[in-house]
Amino acid sequence: MRSIAIDIGNTGTKYGLFEGDALVQQGYFPDKNQLPEALQSQTFDNAIVASVAENPHTILQGLSVSGKLVQLAAQTALPVGNLYKTPQTLGADRKAAAAGAAYFFPGRNCLVLDAGTCITHDFIDSEGNYHGGGISPGLNMKFKALHTFTERLPLVQRIENDFTLTGQTTQESILSGVLAGSVFELNGLIAAYMQKAPRLVVILCGGDAEFFESTLKGRIFAIPELVLIGLHRILVYNV
Template sequence: MRSVAIDIGNTGTKYGIFEGDALVKQAYFDGQEQLPQELLNQTFDHAIVASVAGDPQSIKSRLSVSGSVIELSAQTALPVFNNYKTPQTLGVDRIAGVAGANYFFPHRNCLVFDAGTCITHDFIDSSGVYHGGGIAPGLQMKFNALHTFTKRLPLVQRKDFDSPLTGQTTEESILSGVLTGTVAELNGFIHAYSEKAADLVVILCGGDAGFFESKLKGRIFVIPELVLFGLHRILAHNV
């Protein structure tokens, strides 16, 4: 089976082409208007599209698919149990992420951090039950907010791998507050979940995963394609 999984995010669109369960091609493009020729020049057996940035119809309508085209929503059947109180408000990227975590680490307690425009954390237990998580501003959003909602703070956009603990200039203080502070935030979540869930697996994905990889405590698995694999698993569950 040749299938495609498309993840439309706040800042761009990722896609993955699968042959059976193997991811054979993945790429990223801006917006939704200019679909890569890689997607336009072939026919897929099945497709799944997930969007947190509006109606994905413009992409769906241009795909050539001989079988099913699934738009991930709260009504889509899942390979995990969703215990979220308001599934209709749950970001489709979040449920795809935990479906991916459960695929890579079945029968394990998993904490997933997706460090992108926002930083989300999501917990799925060893029985495949998704319990929810949290949403916070991402690094760039924090930098932008400090500049936008104050009179004098500059816009800082550096994501130094050695951000200071104690800032001695205004820029260093912003780096400490945003970068060092966010690392402490994520480490705090890891500690809290480790106390409630034995043998916790911590997984990182998202555009800023590289910044956090060496800074978080314990063993961290970085899986950039996590959401794409989760989407593929959801697709396989429905066809």
């Protein structure tokens, strides 16, 4: 069985090709409105498309699917219990991350940290129920906000693992404020959830996962493809 999972994010689109349950290929393209020609020329047994941005109408039209085509929506059945109070507003990426966490670590309490355009955290309990979490600005969003909403602060566009805690220039101070502040934020969340949930598993994904993997405390499972695998688990659940 050959399937494709497509994750349309705020800044670009990721896709994963699956043979059975195995992720055999993944890729990224910046155009959120147009499927790459190489994918248009292929036919898939099943497919799932999720978008946190606009309606993926053009991408859906470009897919050739012989079986089930799922457009992830509020009414789509999930392989996890959904305790979110407003399920119609829950982002597709957060649903997929929850499904992926429950798949990788069944019977465990899971905290997913997704460090992308936004930094989200999501909690899934040991019985496979998704409770919710939080959303805060991602690293680049914080850098842009400091530049946009002040008169003189420069735009910092690089992430440094060995940033200086005590900045001695404006650029160093911005790096320390954004990077150290974000690390402390996530370390604080991990500590709070560890008190709340025994045998907690912390899972890290997203575009800035590499930075946080090297700076966060404790044992962290970095699974960059978590959302794609979670989407595929949702697809399998609905076929």
